[in-house]
Amino acid sequence: MPVIVLEASDFTSPLFLVRTLEILSSCITFSLVASLEDSELNNNPSNLHFDTFRIFCMFTWCFFFTLSLLMHILSVIQFHSLIPISWKNLTMTVAVLGALMCCAASVLFPWLIMDKTVSPRPVVAAVASCLTFLAYASESFVLCTQTHEQRGYMGSMPGLLKMFQMSGGCQMIPLVVEVIRELPSGVYMWQMWVTSVSYSVCVLMSLVTLVVIICDFAGRCLLPFDRFLAGFSLMGVLLYMVATVICFTKILQLRELGQQISHESTGLVIMETVVASITLLAYTVDLAFSIKLLCDRGHA
Incomplete structure (x- = not known):
């Protein structure tokens, strides 16, 4: 050839x-x-x-x-x-x-x-x-x-939102690693485990979604692809909502500890909170698009 x-x-x-x-x-x-x-x-x-x-x-x-x-x-x-x-x-x-x-x-x-x-x-x-x-x-x-x-599809608004979700999850990886390293041993460990699991699950869901779309596997899904995406979006909203609440809680608790916590630790937690909030917004808007698509197809 x-x-x-x-x-x-x-x-x-x-x-x-x-x-x-x-x-x-x-x-x-x-x-x-x-x-x-x-x-x-x-x-x-x-x-x-x-x-x-x-x-x-x-x-x-x-x-x-x-x-x-x-x-x-x-x-x-x-x-x-x-x-x-x-x-x-x-x-x-x-x-x-x-x-x-x-x-x-x-x-x-x-x-x-x-x-x-x-x-x-x-x-x-x-x-x-x-x-x-x-x-x-x-x-x-x-x-x-x-x-x-x-x-x-990735050039549409839902596709762009999914890439935004993926990038937000990837940015969380070094932030969580450094927050765990900076905080004193045993402080807020259960909160760190909850947020880490939430971010990991969301990154995995985003990765699966991208692979399905890029490899044209949408027609082979057991569920209709639009319901598949809506379920992932709903789960992402719930998990990031929990993670964002925990991040705001940690900021308040760090303020109470005062001199016991370094400025670097507080700054890293604030960065994590900002990224989590923006990613939560992306998941929320994406869920709204998914629900609208399901409603439009239901009326068709």
Whole structure:
């Protein structure tokens, strides 16, 4: 079978250019961060959460660099039609998730190096990370301007909300790890277990949903796919509601402890509360869309 590549005009298309920028900027970012040494960041033992968030940022940049590079190659040689997946849903998922996750990394990494760096390389890495976010956001915008048939289910509002839920759950992983590490041993452990299980179940549900949609397994589900999604949305609302209430409770309890708890612990719990609240809002809106869809089909 001969290899078919894009036409010359396709190499100057907005989609090709932004994907090339994604690959270049993410490669520059994780290469610079991987080459950093503790002396360049003026690292010290009080900055305990640096390693966890640095791993999260490195995973984000490397993961989406790998996905974007593979997709770019498949798109250029026109082999994507041979893969038994929904290409339009895959490209939209990678673009939007890449924008959301790189946005989180672009906020976390500058916060980590703020007032700690003695080298220009961390600053350049932070700027490159912001460029990576802008590139993924640009690709998301380009894909969203296409027709509904071209962008697939993941380009619709319910699909975008599901990717927002997925990114929120992924951001919870390093936050929960650091909250557990920062809090004194035995303090609020039952609350941490409840919230950790809630976040884990929601991430698993989001992952299953994305796999079903991207691999076109919707027709093979035992239940109708719209009811399947509505059930996941309802469970996500309930679990995040419990987690958000626990987060607000922890903030009040930390204020009562006062000097016994460090400012870092309070800041991490506040960050967890903000992310949980925003993700809960995404699940709530998604549930409203799912209920509306079920009602419309019931009247049809």
